[in-house]
Every structure is written in structure tokens, then in C-alpha cells.
Amino acid sequence: MxxxxxxxxxxxxxxxxxxxxxxxxxxxxxxxxxxxxxxxxxxxxxxxxxxxxxxxxxxxxxxxxxxxxxxxxxxxxxxxxxxxxxxxxxxxENDEAALRVVRHSAAHVMATAILELFPEAKLGHGPATDSGFFYDIYRETPFTEADLAAIETRMAEVVARDEKFVREEESREAGLAEYQAKGEFMKVHFIERFTHAGETISLYRNGGFVDFCRGPHVPSTGRVKAFKLTSVAGAYWLGDEKNQQLQRVYGTAFFNGKDMEAHFKRLEEIKARDHRVLGRQLDLFSIQEVAGAGLIFWHPKGGLIRKTMEDWMREECIRRGYDMVFTPHIMRRELWKISGHDGFYGQNMYPPMELDDAEYRLKPMNCPGHILIYKNSPKSYRDLPARYAELGNVYRFERSGTMHGLLRVRGFTQDDAHIFCTPQQIEGEVAACIEFAESVLKTFGFEEFKVELSTWDPNDRKSYVGSEENWLFASGSLKKVLEAKGIPYREIPGEAAFYGPKIDIKLVDVLGRMWQLSTVQFDFNLPQRFELEYKGEDGELHRPVMVHRALFGSVERFFGVLIEHYAGAFPFWLAPVQVGLVPISEKHLEYAQRVKATLEAAGVRVELDTRNEKMNAKIRDFTLQKVPFVLILGDKESGSGSVSVRTRGKGDEGSVALESFLERTQALQAAKGVAL
RNA sequence: GCCGAUGUAGCUCAGCUGGUAGAGCAACUGAUUCGUAAUCAGUAGGUCAGCGGUUCAAAUCCGCUCAUCGGCUCCA
Structure with a gap:
């Protein structure tokens, strides 16, 4: 060559x-x-x-x-x-990576437009994201909706000019000097952070706009064919709220208008299955301004689903060797001082209540309560493992801009359990927890999930409590369990809580979004703070190992995810109304009452629509409420003791004998499946 | 908490540059008695998120507070 x-x-x-x-x-x-x-x-x-x-x-x-x-x-x-x-x-133009390049190029187009319209603006960075792009801008006055529209219009002009993206290189020193002179503090930071002395830096020019950027880009601005600005939001410089607030202008871009249309259509669909929207439409829950932000009111239908979830969970806990306990919602501040929450978690707790005898605080976690139960009597190795489970209501004072429907609230219910065991028992307990978690997800219809193992950063020993031996042992057993079960996982060093390593299970919903729910965590801190002990076979006192574990995570959050996962069309066993009854006219009401009584006697949740409406209207309303089965009851049915079945997602299925329909519901109830 | 937007009937929304509110659906009443996604007519329903201010006059303008939405940050 x-x-x-x-x-x-x-x-x-x-x-x-x-x-x-x-x-x-x-x-x-x-x-x-x-x-x-x-x-x-x-x-x-x-x-x-x-x-x-x-x-x-x-x-x-x-x-x-x-x-x-x-x-x-x-x-x-x-x-x-x-x-x-x-x-x-x-x-x-069919490649994911290429799309990101288009989006990043669109960010440059936007920056071009912004600087032409607002020359005083200073640029941060403008990456592509999963769904579009943004550019961080520093400017005294915030952008308005009208500004966004103007920027978008100017972007179209930049695209029409079809300016070539030209890569230029210059010395790092010259670049730094230029940006410093112009007061571009963010660009200076990026150059200093991401390049080294003596290197050349790359700049991308299109028309009169030049940006320090690594590239690559599309050949010219004309290749940004479909784009739209979506919103502007605040973001802190370097993600630190002590720094100045930037304006993050969001947009999205696609290879063509058709793809973009599809994207916005999908957004509409996501909005239609938003648990906050469905929660109102299906009358499942509400949040009341007079009561306070982040506090959930479970309406009868939501409450029924919750009861079903909780009943299942309690039975499952008992079957798996847990003991169900209950602990108070408020406890003396003294307890929270011992646990350490009063200090390191204090900002997230509701403030103390001053009472005659002492100060009390609302519980943000269930652990101290379970620990007190453990400590109430001396324990021997024969008592271990002790598994205390509780559907515990906890209150955390989340900052005011952070609440989000059921997914981020101030009062919620953890399906919390604490397992106290010997080091030898750890592996078996963790394995059982993981199995339990899988069973929860599967039962509620989630097939796909991702597992993360958060371990410590060994170079940062002082940020973690507990001995190195403990950490290695605990992380090792978590890993061993995952590997033995053949569960793929991602290890994230430095992500562990200060008190121990953990396994988080994130589930993937039908739209491919991830939600963090189940968690299994070691705790080396609390057993030490509360001086937990058990007497071993050797007659000596030992410190037990403690595992926190929540599988729904939060009942509220899990419910929110369930609503979105099913778009409100719950499986039969969870549906608050399982069967809707539609008498064709008033003279069929009596037969409808009999059908209702028969089904209810068998434990089926039935709603009979007695309104003076046409049957079509009643069918429509049950359909909109996503009721699994609608039974049409007219002359034909009342004469033969049958019901005409209309199934959710399938439509009219014709008449069957009431008994055989009842058998079908019993089978569905037992199977807990999604299909009807 | 921070940046921006929003808050009008149970729900979805209209209400131009200030002249004390309107639709559809839902609810209720009546007529209709109907075969697989909306029968017709009528009635009722609102301290325009709350508090304060400007004005002869405020849903509309200004300020504060609360809540919601999109982000930042944080997290189950």
C-alpha cells in the first residue's frame, strides 16, 4: 500500500x-x-x-x-x-445515529436563529436527546412563547439558506481567548473541561454562526428538513441549583414531516393514557387543592383496585414467610434522632409537632418501627430470619415543583419489609426477594424489566458506613444471586446508598418507558445505630444483617404505572367493575336484577345501568369506562336465562347461558391473566 | 425550591383592546321502551383558584399566595 x-x-x-x-x-x-x-x-x-x-x-x-x-x-x-x-x-435517513446527528444539527440551526434574533444570548451546549434536542441559553430576560415562534420562523430561514456546516480547527489557546473576550463563560468551561493544553479545538461554522463543537453534523442546514420547537424550561448551569439559571429551549427534528407527524401522534397517545387523565375519566383517584399537594384521594373504583393489589400482596407475603406488622404514623422525635433520619433526612420530613410530653414527627420510612419490634424481645439465631412486612403509609415533604400525579407524591404507601438475618442467610433471603419481585411484576402484567446493581465507590470509603468486609460480602451475594438466576444486570459503582448496596428493578411499560419500583437494599447503618443483636449458636451476641425491600415500591406509584400500562383497561381480576349490565328496556330490569344477584353471589363485581337511556348509550358508557364485559339483557335473554356477551376489545360475542358466562368469569378471576 | 406557562359549571373549553359570564358533555325532570359505541325536550348549576390593589366599573390590569402543567434538581 x-x-x-x-x-x-x-x-x-x-x-x-x-x-x-x-x-x-x-x-x-x-x-x-x-x-x-x-x-x-x-x-x-x-x-x-x-x-x-x-x-x-x-x-x-x-x-x-x-x-x-x-x-x-x-x-x-x-x-x-x-x-x-x-x-x-x-x-x-433510516438510522438512529443519523437521526441524532440531524437533531444536533437542528440545535445548531436553532442557536444560529437565536443569536441572529438575540445577539446578547450566551450559549451553553446543545445535544440531541432521545426525542429531540435542546440548547441551553443564558439570557437576562426569559424567552416568551412569541419568541419561540419567532425563533422557529428564523430557523426555517436558516434551513432555506442551506448553509454548509464547515469544520474548522484552531489552537485551544486562541479559541479560549476569543470566547473569554466575548464573555462566553459556558463555552470557556467546556473547552477547559473537555480539551487539553496544546490540542486543537474544533469549531463548526454555518453562515455567520460558529460554535465550539465536536461534531459531526449533517452536510448543510438544508438537511434539517422537519423540526419544531416544543418548549422552554429552566435548567441550572451544570445542573447545580446554586448556579445561574439557564433557559433550555427544547425542540425536535426528524428526517421528514411524516416521521414528525407520527411522533406528535404518539405523544397524543401517551397523553391519552396518562394516569392523571385516566384517573379522572375512570374516577379512580384525585388530588385536592384544599387538602394539599401530593396527597392522594382514592375514589371507590381506585380503592377497589388498591384493595385487590393489597390483598394479593398480603397473602403472598404470608405465604412466603413474612409476618405482617403495623407501626404508628407518628413517633417521638427521639426515635428519629436515634435512627439518624432527624438529621440526614430531616429536610424531607414534615416538621416536628410539639406536644405536651415531647416532639413527634410523621414517619418518612418504616424501618425504625420494624426495628423496635425486633428489639422488643431478645432474639436468638433460631428466630432468624425475621421478616416484618407492612403496607406502611409514609410522608415525605417533597419540594413543591416535584409532585407528579401518583408517581411523585408526599404521602404514600410502601409495601415495605425488613428482613433481619444472619450473614449465612443473606443469599437465600436475597434470592427469595428477587423471586418475589419477579412474581409481582409478572402477576401484574409486566414482562420486561431491567435490573441495576448499585455498589459503592471503593475510592470514596468515607462516604459509606460499614466495614469493607461487609460491603464486599453484601455486594458479592447480591451479584451471586443475580448470576445464579441468570438475570442480566447493570452494575453502577458509586450509586449505592451510604448505608449499603442495593438491587433496583426498573420495569419497562408498553411504551418502552422505565419506572423504578422494586428495590432490595442492604443496611449496615441502622443495625449499628439501634445496636441490634441476636444470640448465636456459639452463645455469643452477634449483629444481624438487615435488608430493606419494597416490591410495588409505592402502592401509589405502582398503581399509576398500572393505569398507564393498561391504558385503564385493567385485567379482569383488577377491574373495579367487571361486568356491566344493560337492560334493553324497563321491562327487562327485573331480569337484570336477577342476573346481578347471581353474579354478585359468586363474587363478580357488577354494575347495572338503570338509567332511562337507550341501550346504545349504556353500551357506550360502559365501553368508555373500559369495563371487561357488557351483558345485554332483552326478551331473548330473559326468556332463556341467557346473557348476550359483549367483550372489551372484541365486541358482540352472542348469547350464552348465564351459568357458562359465570364459569368464564370464575376462570378469569383465578387466572389473573390479561386476556379476556 | 428555581425558570416558564396555566387556573372560568362535575368534565372539555369559549369569553376581542376592562362594562359584574357562555357552549358541548355530565346531572336532574318529562316524553320515549328501544337489540350491540351518544333518543328528544326542558330544568338547574359558576364569590371566573384565593387574598389584596388600581378603577365609576375587574374573569379581563397590577401584586402576593395556593394549585396544576413542562423542565431543572431530587426520588419510592
Missing amino acids: SNATISIQLPDGSVREVARGTTPYDIALSISPRLAAAVVVARIRPLATTAVTATAADEPSEEAMYGAAVSGERLVDLAAPLTEDVALELLK
Whole structure:
């Protein structure tokens, strides 16, 4: 191979020898002009093994954004001269990574528009996100809706100008000096943080706009074909609320208008299954302004679902060897001082209530209560493991902008349990917890979930309580259990609580969104603070190991997720009204009453619509309430003791004998399945 | 807590640049007695989130408070 040529390997395995400095665009053009027109960006992977370049120190979010891999694989501009032997992939308008490049380019287009309209604005960063892009802007006066519209209009002009994105390089020192002179404090920070002395920095220019940026971009602004600004929100510089507040202008961009339409349609669908919207439509729960933010009122129908969830959970706990306990909602402040919550968790607790005998505080956690039960009598190794479970109401004073329907509230119910055991019992207990968690998710209809193992950062010993031996042992047993069960997990060092490592289970709902619910956590702190003990076989006193575990996590949150997961169309066993009865006319009311009595005697939840409405209206209302079965009752049915069945999602299924319908409901009730 | 937006009947919303409120659905009453997603007519329903201010006059303008929404931050 001569020095003047390099080898380009294409995805089909073929290799081309081209002049050094040839660009991906040149290669696309040599393959076909249509390919050249459709290609957005190129992915290269150096073929030489030593080719791993110094991209490791780049900004983490950018890293995630472009998915840089260990092999030195990276995305480059189509106009980037190729200087080494590479495997080359030309990404067209059907590629996820290419879409992110379009979105990031759209962020540049937006920044261009903003600076043209508001020259005083200072730029932060403008990455692509999962659903679009944003750019952080510092400006004294906040942007208004009208500003957004103006920016969007100007963006369209920038796109129409079809300005080329040109990569330029200059010395880091020159770049820094320029940005410092212009007071671009954020750009200065980024250059200082992500580049090193002596390096060159890359700038991207389109028309009159230049931005310090790693790239890559689409070839020209004209390639940002479909975009829309969606909102503006506050964000702190570097995510620290002590810093100045920036304005984060959000938008989204797509390869074409059709994709964008589909995206907004999907947003509509998500909104239609929003648990806050369905909660009102289906009359499940409410939040009342007079009562206070973040406090949930469970209406009869929501309450019934909750009761079903809780009954199942209690039975399951008992079956699995837990003891159900109850502990008070308020306890003396002294207790919270011993547990440490009064100090390190104090800001999240409701303030103390001054009473005659002492100060009391509302409980934010159930652990101290369970510990007091454990401590109430001396324990021996024969008493372990002790598993105390409670559907405990806790109150946490969440900051006022953070509440969100059922998913983030101030008063909630944890299906909390604390297991006190010997170190030898740990593994078995953790395994049982994980199994239990799987059973919860499966029973409630979630097939997919992700597991995270949070461990400590061994380089930051002082941030964690407990001995190194304990930490290694506990993390090791958590890991062992996951591996023995063949559960894939992600380990996140440094994410553990200060008191112990934990396993979090995040479930994935029908829309692919993740929710953190179940958690299994070790605690080396509380047994020590409360001086928990048990007498071992050896006659000596030992300190038990403590495991916190919540599977629904919070009953409120789990319910919220359930509502969205099913879009309010709950499986038969959970549906608050399982069967709706529609008498065709008043003269069928009597038969309807008899059907109702028969079904109710068998434990079926029935609602009879006695209103003076046409049957069509009644069917419609039950359908909108997502009732699993609607039974139409007229002359034919009352004459033969049958019911005409209309099934949710299926429609009219014709008449069957009342007894056989009843059997069907009994089978569904027992199966707890989703299908009707 | 911070930035921005919003708050009108049970629900979804209209109400222009200030002249003390309107629709559809729901509710109630009556007529209708009906075969698989909305029968017709009538009635009733609102301290326009709350408090304060400007004004002859405030749903509308100003201030504060509360709540909600989208983010930041935080978290079950």
C-alpha cells in the first residue's frame, strides 16, 4: 500500500483503495449519486489495531450521544477527509445515529436563529436527546412563547439558506481567548473541561454562526428538513441549583414531516393514557387543592383496585414467610434522632409537632418501627430470619415543583419489609426477594424489566458506613444471586446508598418507558445505630444483617404505572367493575336484577345501568369506562336465562347461558391473566 | 425550591383592546321502551383558584399566595 492511498472497507466486505484525504461523500458519490444525496453522516472504524484515538476524555453526554465504542468507531462528517485505513458505513435517513446527528444539527440551526434574533444570548451546549434536542441559553430576560415562534420562523430561514456546516480547527489557546473576550463563560468551561493544553479545538461554522463543537453534523442546514420547537424550561448551569439559571429551549427534528407527524401522534397517545387523565375519566383517584399537594384521594373504583393489589400482596407475603406488622404514623422525635433520619433526612420530613410530653414527627420510612419490634424481645439465631412486612403509609415533604400525579407524591404507601438475618442467610433471603419481585411484576402484567446493581465507590470509603468486609460480602451475594438466576444486570459503582448496596428493578411499560419500583437494599447503618443483636449458636451476641425491600415500591406509584400500562383497561381480576349490565328496556330490569344477584353471589363485581337511556348509550358508557364485559339483557335473554356477551376489545360475542358466562368469569378471576 | 406557562359549571373549553359570564358533555325532570359505541325536550348549576390593589366599573390590569402543567434538581 502506498503512502498516498488508504483502504476503505465497505459494509459488504469489499475494499477500495482511494487517495488519502478522500471524503465519505466522495465515496458515496462514486457508488451512486442517489446514495450521496440520501446519506447523512458516516461511521468509521479504524482498521489498524493501534488506531484508538484520544476521544476517551470527551464529554460524557456527547459520548452517550454518539455511542463511541472502544474500537475507536465514531461518526464523522461526510466532508471529513479520511486519513487512515477504515471500515466505512454511510448512514442514511433510516438510522438512529443519523437521526441524532440531524437533531444536533437542528440545535445548531436553532442557536444560529437565536443569536441572529438575540445577539446578547450566551450559549451553553446543545445535544440531541432521545426525542429531540435542546440548547441551553443564558439570557437576562426569559424567552416568551412569541419568541419561540419567532425563533422557529428564523430557523426555517436558516434551513432555506442551506448553509454548509464547515469544520474548522484552531489552537485551544486562541479559541479560549476569543470566547473569554466575548464573555462566553459556558463555552470557556467546556473547552477547559473537555480539551487539553496544546490540542486543537474544533469549531463548526454555518453562515455567520460558529460554535465550539465536536461534531459531526449533517452536510448543510438544508438537511434539517422537519423540526419544531416544543418548549422552554429552566435548567441550572451544570445542573447545580446554586448556579445561574439557564433557559433550555427544547425542540425536535426528524428526517421528514411524516416521521414528525407520527411522533406528535404518539405523544397524543401517551397523553391519552396518562394516569392523571385516566384517573379522572375512570374516577379512580384525585388530588385536592384544599387538602394539599401530593396527597392522594382514592375514589371507590381506585380503592377497589388498591384493595385487590393489597390483598394479593398480603397473602403472598404470608405465604412466603413474612409476618405482617403495623407501626404508628407518628413517633417521638427521639426515635428519629436515634435512627439518624432527624438529621440526614430531616429536610424531607414534615416538621416536628410539639406536644405536651415531647416532639413527634410523621414517619418518612418504616424501618425504625420494624426495628423496635425486633428489639422488643431478645432474639436468638433460631428466630432468624425475621421478616416484618407492612403496607406502611409514609410522608415525605417533597419540594413543591416535584409532585407528579401518583408517581411523585408526599404521602404514600410502601409495601415495605425488613428482613433481619444472619450473614449465612443473606443469599437465600436475597434470592427469595428477587423471586418475589419477579412474581409481582409478572402477576401484574409486566414482562420486561431491567435490573441495576448499585455498589459503592471503593475510592470514596468515607462516604459509606460499614466495614469493607461487609460491603464486599453484601455486594458479592447480591451479584451471586443475580448470576445464579441468570438475570442480566447493570452494575453502577458509586450509586449505592451510604448505608449499603442495593438491587433496583426498573420495569419497562408498553411504551418502552422505565419506572423504578422494586428495590432490595442492604443496611449496615441502622443495625449499628439501634445496636441490634441476636444470640448465636456459639452463645455469643452477634449483629444481624438487615435488608430493606419494597416490591410495588409505592402502592401509589405502582398503581399509576398500572393505569398507564393498561391504558385503564385493567385485567379482569383488577377491574373495579367487571361486568356491566344493560337492560334493553324497563321491562327487562327485573331480569337484570336477577342476573346481578347471581353474579354478585359468586363474587363478580357488577354494575347495572338503570338509567332511562337507550341501550346504545349504556353500551357506550360502559365501553368508555373500559369495563371487561357488557351483558345485554332483552326478551331473548330473559326468556332463556341467557346473557348476550359483549367483550372489551372484541365486541358482540352472542348469547350464552348465564351459568357458562359465570364459569368464564370464575376462570378469569383465578387466572389473573390479561386476556379476556 | 428555581425558570416558564396555566387556573372560568362535575368534565372539555369559549369569553376581542376592562362594562359584574357562555357552549358541548355530565346531572336532574318529562316524553320515549328501544337489540350491540351518544333518543328528544326542558330544568338547574359558576364569590371566573384565593387574598389584596388600581378603577365609576375587574374573569379581563397590577401584586402576593395556593394549585396544576413542562423542565431543572431530587426520588419510592
